[in-house]
């Protein structure tokens with residue numbers, strides 16, 4: 001159902017795609033130590049949580065992703081509508097085809113805006129102000145990318161982004177301006193405060209893979225840390241997100257929430273992430289496959305599948321609520337640096 005260019009764009013990763021594969025494989029390093037005879041029934045299972053003041057029916061959110069028109073004509077409008085139908089947090093990418101205002105209108109659920117910092121400060125300011133006015137309740141600062149990643153297979157096709165769709169937020173016909181590709185590489189921790197002062201909104205720094213970075217960002221005012229390698233789409237050779245998680249959780253030390261994304265495909269992956277210290281997870285590609293197959297309803301069904309799978313897997317794991325999950329539910333396979341840090 002998804003056009004070839006769209007499929008190559010979405011499914012691939014950077015370089016040899018080692019990190020992309022590792023994002024899935026590394027979950028296997030962490031076995032589930034399920035508990036038995038703990039008196040749970042289906043009705044006991046509660047997957048609701050709170051994140052930066054939002055009440056969430058589950059720890060799942062839709063990760064920010066650009067260019068949804070590559071997989072479905074309705075693009076982000078349908079993805080956002082599907083997230084709303086499933087009452088799920090939608091993160092709107094700065095690289096969307098639709099405008100942030102169109103996306104805000106399309107969802108009935110909560111929403112955050114992801115910023116690609118533009119070298120032209122007027123553009124950056126205007127994106128942030130528009131996001132605030134459109135009702136986005138937090139800003140995600142993506143720190144690990146310069147716009148949409150382009151897998152080799154997509155580049156080999158000549159990077160066939162749809163000529164009839166541009167980056168909506170920068171479209172002069174829709175009230176935008178500036179060149180999307182003119183992105184700032186020289187981001188610093190001072191930029192966190194800039195966003196907070198301008199918008200008064202909490203800032204999530206996305207793309208964190210090192211504990212000392214997480215610490216620096218929190219000291220600089222970050223309200224949450226998103227452990228992510230951008231779905232293996234930017235730099236190949238960095239560790240899987242789940243591998244990077246334990247030392248970061250330790251460094252964060254509950255000062256702010258930790259979000260994890262990368263390779264989340266089933267309830268059991270979410271259980272691992274939460275047991276190892278994440279507060280919530282973001283899901284990327286599966287949302288776009290749902291969009292491609294069934295528009296808004298497809299997205300809704302992906303979210304419902306993950307929520308139901310999480311619930312039944314919690315029952316089998318022997319945990320009633322997310323706050324019950326802790327490292328006691330995880331057995332670590334093999335020794336590596338992350339292992340000793342996690343244990344320590």
Ligand code: FNR
Pocket residue numbers: 009010011023063064065066093094095114142147148149206228229230231232233261262263264282283284285286
């Ligand atoms: C992304 N991602 C991303 N991240 C971001 O901060 N801004 C963006 O515009 C995009 N664009 C984007 C496009 C596509 C097609 C994909 C697949 C991903 C990364 C995304 O937010 C998230 O980190 C990963 O997708 C999570 O990994 P999984 O769930 O796809 O394995």
